[in-house]
Amino acid sequence: MSAIVPWETDPIRPDEPKPLRITVDGTSIEGLQGQSIAGVLLAHGITEWRTTTAGRRRGVFCGIGVCFDCIATVNGESDVRLCLRRANDGDTVATQDDTREAQ
Amino acid sequence: MTHVLVIGAGPAGLSAAVAAGDAGARVTLLDSGDGLGGQYWRHLPPQRPAQREARLHHGWAAFDRLRGSLVGVEVVTEAQVWAIETVDGIAVHVLIGPADAGGRAARTFAPDALVLATGAHDRTLPFPGWNLPGVFSAGAAQALAKGERVAVGRRAVVAGAGPFLLPVAQSLTAAGAHVVGVYEAARPAALARGWLPRPWRLLGAARKGGELAGYAAHHLGRRVPYRLGRAVIEARGDGRVEAVVTARLNADWSPIPGTERTVAADAVCVSHGFTPRLELPIAAGCRIGPDRFVAVDADQRTSVESVYAAGEITGIGGVDAALVEGRIAGARAAGAPAAAADLKRRTATTDFARRIDAAHGIRRGWTSWLRDDTVVCRCEEVAYGPLRDAAAATDQASLRSLKLTSRAGLGICQARMCGRTVEELTGADPARAEDTTDRRPLAAPIRLGDLAAPATTCGKDTHV
Numbered sequence: 001m002s003a004i005v006p007w008e009t010d011p012i013r014p015d016e017p018k019p020l021r022i023t024v025d026g027t028s029i030e031g032l033q034g035q036s037i038a039g040v041l042l043a044h045g046i047t048e049w050r051t052t053t054a055g056r057r058r059g060v061f062c063g064i065g066v067c068f069d070c071i072a073t074v075n076g077e078s079d080v081r082l083c084l085r086r087a088n089d090g091d092t093v094a095t096q097d098d099t100r101e102a103q
Numbered sequence: 104m105t106h107v108l109v110i111g112a113g114p115a116g117l118s119a120a121v122a123a124g125d126a127g128a129r130v131t132l133l134d135s136g137d138g139l140g141g142q143y144w145r146h147l148p149p150q151r152p153a154q155r156e157a158r159l160h161h162g163w164a165a166f167d168r169l170r171g172s173l174v175g176v177e178v179v180t181e182a183q184v185w186a187i188e189t190v191d192g193i194a195v196h197v198l199i200g201p202a203d204a205g206g207r208a209a210r211t212f213a214p215d216a217l218v219l220a221t222g223a224h225d226r227t228l229p230f231p232g233w234n235l236p237g238v239f240s241a242g243a244a245q246a247l248a249k250g251e252r253v254a255v256g257r258r259a260v261v262a263g264a265g266p267f268l269l270p271v272a273q274s275l276t277a278a279g280a281h282v283v284g285v286y287e288a289a290r291p292a293a294l295a296r297g298w299l300p301r302p303w304r305l306l307g308a309a310r311k312g313g314e315l316a317g318y319a320a321h322h323l324g325r326r327v328p329y330r331l332g333r334a335v336i337e338a339r340g341d342g343r344v345e346a347v348v349t350a351r352l353n354a355d356w357s358p359i360p361g362t363e364r365t366v367a368a369d370a371v372c373v374s375h376g377f378t379p380r381l382e383l384p385i386a387a388g389c390r391i392g393p394d395r396f397v398a399v400d401a402d403q404r405t406s407v408e409s410v411y412a413a414g415e416i417t418g419i420g421g422v423d424a425a426l427v428e429g430r431i432a433g434a435r436a437a438g439a440p441a442a443a444a445d446l447k448r449r450t451a452t453t454d455f456a457r458r459i460d461a462a463h464g465i466r467r468g469w470t471s472w473l474r475d476d477t478v479v480c481r482c483e484e485v486a487y488g489p490l491r492d493a494a495a496a497t498d499q500a501s502l503r504s505l506k507l508t509s510r511a512g513l514g515i516c517q518a519r520m521c522g523r524t525v526e527e528l529t530g531a532d533p534a535r536a537e538d539t540t541d542r543r544p545l546a547a548p549i550r551l552g553d554l555a556a557p558a559t560t561c562g563k564d565t566h567v
Contacts, residue, residue, distance in 0.1 A: 001369060005252040005279050014153035034150030039251040048236035054484045059236050063243025064142060066224045068515040077205055084202035
């Protein structure tokens with residue numbers, strides 16, 4: 001399971017991060033300002049959110065915007081690479097299910 | 104005053120921008136990300152400052168120096184270049200704003216000279232189960248550890264080939280993961296062939312040598328096993344990775360039967376080398392050499408007038424090569440001579456790139472760990488068996504028609520992940536331009552609405 005380094009014990013001595021909230025498929029989850037949306041999800045141990053046409057689950061693979069595995073709908077706009085998109089307070093994320101769309 | 108546009112703010116682009124500025128040019132530096140430093144100096148965003156962030160990096164002081172020397176340089180981040188024209192001067196078309204957003208601000212630059220420094224991304228060879236959640240490219244593990252302070256798993260395996268595996272294992276450890284092992288496909292003989300001959304030449308790339316020695320010491324200290332001649336040949340799990348199977352490899356990277364071992368892990372981070380990001384050099388019309396990198400002369404000049412290239416797109420040489428090439432390209436683009444010392448250093452770093460390839464280059468036998476149902480193209484979910492059958496059925500035809508038959512390489516990533524693997528598995532001849540997967544209709548994915556009317560706001564359509 002993925003996890004974030006708790007800021008209090010991180011040896012790089014970060015300042016106290018500022019929180020934000022985003023909604024993912026209707027559920028509100030907390031993140032930190034400056035995180036990518038993928039980063040918010042991974043910090044909560046969520047490593048998969050998209051379903052492919054063949055019904056397989058995907059999350060982050062390349063982490064730098066090349067593979068498009070991590071795409072989701074953000075504030076109504078589809079196919080946004082979550083590893084590249086910074087989270088903003090109040091963002092609404094809807095995961096994409098390509099099996100449904102293919103039917 | 105000469106206007107130099109630099110694309111890419113990693114080590115090569117930063118050093119090019121600073122050198123061009125020092126030579127008296129007006130400089131604009133673009134990056135598609137929202138920070139500087141590229142993947143090498145990927146770091147926390149300004150919203151998450153940390154006093155000792157330098158600990159996570161090599162050469163952070165050099166980055167700080169470069170960043171501090173950008174005085175007078177126009178820096179435009181979140182700038183996605185999607186087209187370049189080089190007929191009658193240079194025109195660079197850019198969308199500026201959050202990644203993949205519709206209605207980003209459109210801007211066109213018409214500089215006197217262009218420096219391309221777009222870098223590279225990992226190449227991960229497919230293996231059974233590599234499409235399970237929990238399998239990451241090594242670059243992803245690195246980017247998330249350094250840029251987010253996220254460890255992609257608790258028990259991580261790092262595997263593939265090349266010196267990059269070591270910093271990835273270190274970053275994972277520093278982000279709290281337990282690295283179960285680092286598996287380097289190259290066998291000791293190949294490593295010796297690459298790294299031992301003419302060791303004095305490595306003095307030219309001394310800092311890189313020191314960096315690698317530092318990682319080796321780190322691994323001994325932390326007791327992370329570093330195994331040579333062994334690869335991850337399968338990831339297993341019910342819906343996500345729970346274990347990996349490793350096997351010893353022959354010199355040609357074919358797995359040796361009977362040497363398989365299963366290791367419990369919840370994350371597998373794999374990289375077998377790097378693929379240069381050639382979209383923009385190709386869009387600019389630059390000649391690509393037989394080695395599939397941008398062809399440049401000793402001044403980093405490409406085949407297109409006033410267009411220069413530096414860093415990993417001209418050969419995988421690491422940070423020292425990128426910095427030197429950037430300085431040369433920046434100075435020449437500004438119309439100034441390159442420093443003699445830099446021209447000399449460039450030779451040493453080129454040697455370093457050859458050594459990496461000799462030691463860690465992909466060997467043909469890897470395909471024997473594939474099974475018929477192993478997914479090759481992740482986007483279109485095309486497996487090895489059907490792809491091989493399609494290749495056999497479309498004998499002598501071009502890769503393009505094979506792609507249309509099999510759909511491999513036609514998905515949303517536009518063959519960025521699987522392209523070179525598909526070429527290799529189908530016997531494509533990269534010497535023929537139509538047989539490479541490097542050419543894409545648009546250099547970057549943009550929304551149809553933005554393509555039709557770049558200055559207007561439009562949202563909900565899909566990438567092209």
